Amino acid sequence: MLAVTDLRKEFGGLVAVDDVNFEIGDEEIVGLIGPNGAGKTTLFNSITGVLEPEDGTRVEFDGTDIVALETHAIARKGLVRTFQIVRVFDEMTVFENVMTGALFGNEESVSEREAEERSRDALEFIGLMDKKDMTTGNLPIAQKKQLELARALASKPRLLLLDEIASGLTPGEIAELTDTIRRLRDERGISVFWIEHIMDAIMGVADRIIVLNSGRKLAEGTPDEIRDNKEVIEAYLGDEA
Ligand SMILES: Nc1ncnc2c1ncn2[C@@H]1O[C@H](COP(=O)(O)OP(=O)(O)OP(=O)(O)O)[C@@H](O)[C@H]1O
Ligand SMILES: [Mg+2]
Structure with missing residues (x-):
């Protein structure tokens, strides 16, 4: 690849x-x-x-x-990346952040509805759906990192x-994250x-x-x-x- x-x-x-x-x-x-x-x-x-x-x-x-x-x-x-220093838009909600990945990451042009669908799917997969309406700046670091992953996933990376x-x-958060990364390979x-x-x-x-x-x-x-x-x-x- x-x-x-x-x-x-x-x-x-x-x-x-x-x-x-x-x-x-x-x-x-x-x-x-x-x-x-x-x-x-x-x-x-x-x-x-x-x-x-x-x-x-x-x-x-x-x-x-x-x-x-x-x-x-x-x-x-x-080919999509996350950064060593988390780069999310603090003033946006979690869902809006993921939408930026869904709308702009992908090859074909994506409709608003399709982008919303992808964003929901990514948030479900990463386990962040219950935080979707929160202002991103208020999230603890572990959830900001999950959000970066969800945003990357919403852009349909290979x-x-x-x-x-x-x-x-x-250590507990790391175990959860590692499991998510393994599932990205195995299930997606x-x-x-x-x-x-x-x-x-x-x-x-x-x-x-x-x-x-x-x-x-x-x-x-x-x-x-x-x-x-x-x-x-x-x-x-x-x-x-
Ligand atoms: N934009 C830059 N301008 C000049 N030197 C740079 C720049 N970016 C990195 N370097 C230098 O290049 C080398 C490699 O840096 P890099 O950030 O790639 O290391 P790293 O392996 O990611 O380290 P870390 O584990 O600390 O993140 C270092 O000596 C660094 O100081
Ligand atoms: Mg580095």
Whole structure:
């Protein structure tokens, strides 16, 4: 579904992402881990049109080159993300927030009625329907993160990119979120590419893990393989694993 070849992004003299290659398949949950500053968010930004990667980078989504496309055009193709710092419209209601995903995320033009239907479906799926009329700014962080997920779901993604969606949540909230993400794959056939520092969250659900260190891909494998990888333990996992 997604094929990334020689992804490179520099900031002045700093090579933030250093010729990284990987693929993500259908109905797959792939974790992206690595120390602070490893280049994880920059990698997401370079795939989703937020940043322009260096010449030579190839990013193909469903066989189409998407490197030169803008974020909204990429989202319309079905590649949708959430942000490390939650970005919801605080002054809108929960339902209105989800409607922005339903109306603007999708390829074909969507009628108001159809968008409402998708928004209700997304809120039901995520478990946030009882909050639909609340002003978003009043929600606790866990529900704001669920809302981001619901809004992304309402735009009918095929591949969801999640940037540290579990950070700041309690273990119980993380377990619930992880279960929702697994259901997105199993029941909706959505692939997930997930940056996360919280190992309990990502290791339990990911089919495969990619480890980034100083912009380079250090390792790739099943969660068990990554836990046992000496280089990964030295660079990152340490006593966290
Ligand atoms: N817009 C920018 N301009 C200059 N340097 C940047 C910019 N964005 C990121 N960087 C630098 O690129 C490197 C990678 O940053 P990035 O945010 O991608 O790391 P990360 O793996 O997401 O880290 P974290 O786990 O802390 O979120 C860091 O050295 C960072 O300071
Ligand atoms: Mg980051």
